[in-house]
Amino acid sequence: MGQPYPPLRFTKSRRLVAGIRRRLTAAAGALALAGGLVALGPQASAAGLTQVSGFGSNPGNLSMYAYVPDALPAGAPLVVALHGCTQSASDYYAHSGWPTFADRYGFALVLPQTSSANNANSCFNWFEPGDSARGQGEALSIRQMVDKAVAQYGSDTRRVYITGLSAGAGMTANMLAAYPDVFAGGSIASGPPAFCANSVSTAYTCMYSPPDRSPAQWGALVRSAAPAGTASWPRVAIWQGTADTTVRPANATELRDQWTDVWGIGQTPSRTRSLSGGxxxxxxxxxxxxxxxxxxxxxxxxxxxxxxxxSGPDQCGSTGTYYLDTICSSYHTARFWGLDGAGQEPAPGSLPAPAGLAVASVTDTTASLRWDAVPGAVSYEIHRGGTKVGGASSTAYTDTGLAPGTAYGYTVAAVDASGAAGPVSAAVTATTTGYTPTCHTASNYDHTVAGRAYKSGGLTYATGSGQAMGLWNTFTTHTLEQTAPGHYVVADSGCPA
Structure with missing residues (x-):
């Protein structure tokens, strides 16, 4: 890949400081990263790859590119693929082999792209809490791309997958932890465990000498990042070279420990076998x-x-900088996810996706939906955030017990007489009314770890409002009031909540 993880993040509103620090970071990155600095790849413009605009508020300042095979039917899977540092969407599209399998197996491919405006070396900011936590920054931008693809291509929300290389792998691991209700599976290629780092310095520690935590400690990082009560987890593939001196092989062991613990299974393999390419x-x-x-x-x-x-059925991609001729990882990952039609995910039923899904009304704690009837349907499944939350025998449903002032994504699938659910509808978003402010008093370090604040250049800023909070450490304490989802203000003089 391109420069794997040189990672100073520049807050977008601080352009003057960013310009100075960008030059310093580039110099430091050249010393710290194996292989030297590689020129930024071209912007996504390859034939068949299309830029998609208007995919949401895009708080992470990312670009969305997509490849969709001709005549792709509604209800097809969706794969999100994240490039590495100094790479671009078109670079990953051209080398990774994923378009081959999008054509062969029939799924839409979304390739998010970051830039030097976010990070000096165009890395995804996997190590920044304000960019990798659920509902924040780049992570939220990627989530919004999924919603856009589901609405535009009719993708099946039950079969959404994410993969990435190096810095893209670091973000992939975090996305799987933060959004287990969105992604059915993931693939982490030459990357660190989920939420291994929360700063530039700890990012390098993770890459070169990851902490030797217990499986339970690693698993706790995933569980704390996921929505409360999560009981269903994505299936995870981990790819690691034994001669990798940039992201050391120990990362694969810690990743294995993390995700087996999340699944509640042991660290002894059920089976081991040899494949091509050593x-x-x-x-x-x-x-x-x-x-x-x-x-x-x-x-x-x-x-x-x-x-x-x-040209073999199990071959793919092309060689290049950080694209290494060994084995086609995309082929094996696609089969692991069941994208070849013979694997793990059940095929949807034969009924079409319901049309006309709309939000009828909302209250502080409920969202009412309506949709058009599907001929032959005996009932309907309702999915919130990709997880089934209820059923209905009519074309209306009210979801209850929701949090005030919160956005929820919904899809609906028709169920036939045999009990098989068809592909899901286009997604709609319902935002409940009202919001109950909450107050949090903690050190700047703890605020940052919890996602209420973010770190930039050794200083701490409140998430959402961007208010300065002083040094990023355990000795500086502030009270933050959450006034809206993902928005905090300093309330040291008194917190109304």
Whole structure:
């Protein structure tokens, strides 16, 4: 990939300081990262790759690109693919092999793109709490791209997957933890465990010498990032070269520990087998006997994404900087997710997706939906955030017990007489009324870890309002009032809540 993780993040509103720090970061990155500085790849413009605008508020300042095979039917899966540092969406599109399988297996492909305006080396800011936590920054921008793709291409919200390389892998791990209700599976190529770092310095620690935490400690980071009460987790593939000196192989072990703990399974493989390209695959089954976690260890491979150019059915991609000729990782990942039609996810029923889904009304704690009837449907499934929350025998449904002042995404699927649910509808968003402010008194460090604040240049700023809070440490304490979802203000003089 491009420069793997040189990662100073520049707050977008501080352009003058950013210009100075960008030059310093580039110099530091050249010393710290293996392989030297690689020129930024071209902006996404490859044939078949289209830029998509208007996908939401885009708080992370990202660009959305998509590749959609001709005549793709509604209800097809969706794959989100994140490039590495100094790369672009078009670079990843051209080398990774994912378009080949989008054509072969039939799914939409979304490629988010960051830029030097966000990070000096165009890395996704996986190590910044304000960019990687649920509902914030770049993470929220990627989530909004998923919603846009579902609405525009009719993608099945039950079959949305995410993959990434290096810095893109770091963001992938965080997205899987923060949005387990959105992603059915993920693939982390040469990346660190979810929420391993919360600053530039800890990012380098994770890359070169990840903390040797217990599986339970790693798993706790995922559980704390996910919505309360989450009980269903994505299936995760981990790809790691044994000769990687940029993201050390120990990261794969810690990732294995993290996701097997989340699934409640042990760290002893259910089976191990050899694949081409010097690859050893270890699989860890869930209680039903299906692989929940896979670890691909590539003997002698350095830092990069595994590709295997050629015309064979299990070959893909093209070589380049950080695209290494070993084995086609995209092929094996697609099969692990069941995108080939023979794998893990059940095929949807034969009824079409309901049309006309709309929000009829909302209160502080409820959202009422309505949609058009589907001929032949005996009932309907209602999904909130990709998870089934109820059923209805008519074309209306009211979801209850919601939080005030919060946005919820909904889709609906028709169920036939055999009990099979068809593809889901286009998504709609319902935002409940009202909001109950809450107050939080803690150190700047703890505020940042909790996502109520973010760190930039050793200083701390309140999430949402951007108010300055002083040094990022455990000795400076402030009270923050949450006045709206994802928005905090300093309330040291007294918190009304």
């Amino acid at each position: 690859t050893t695959l270890s699989e860890y089954d869930d209680a039903s006997g299906r692989p929940a976690v896979q670890v691909y260890s590539l003997s002698g491979m350095a830092h990069g994404l595994a590709v295997d150019p050629g």
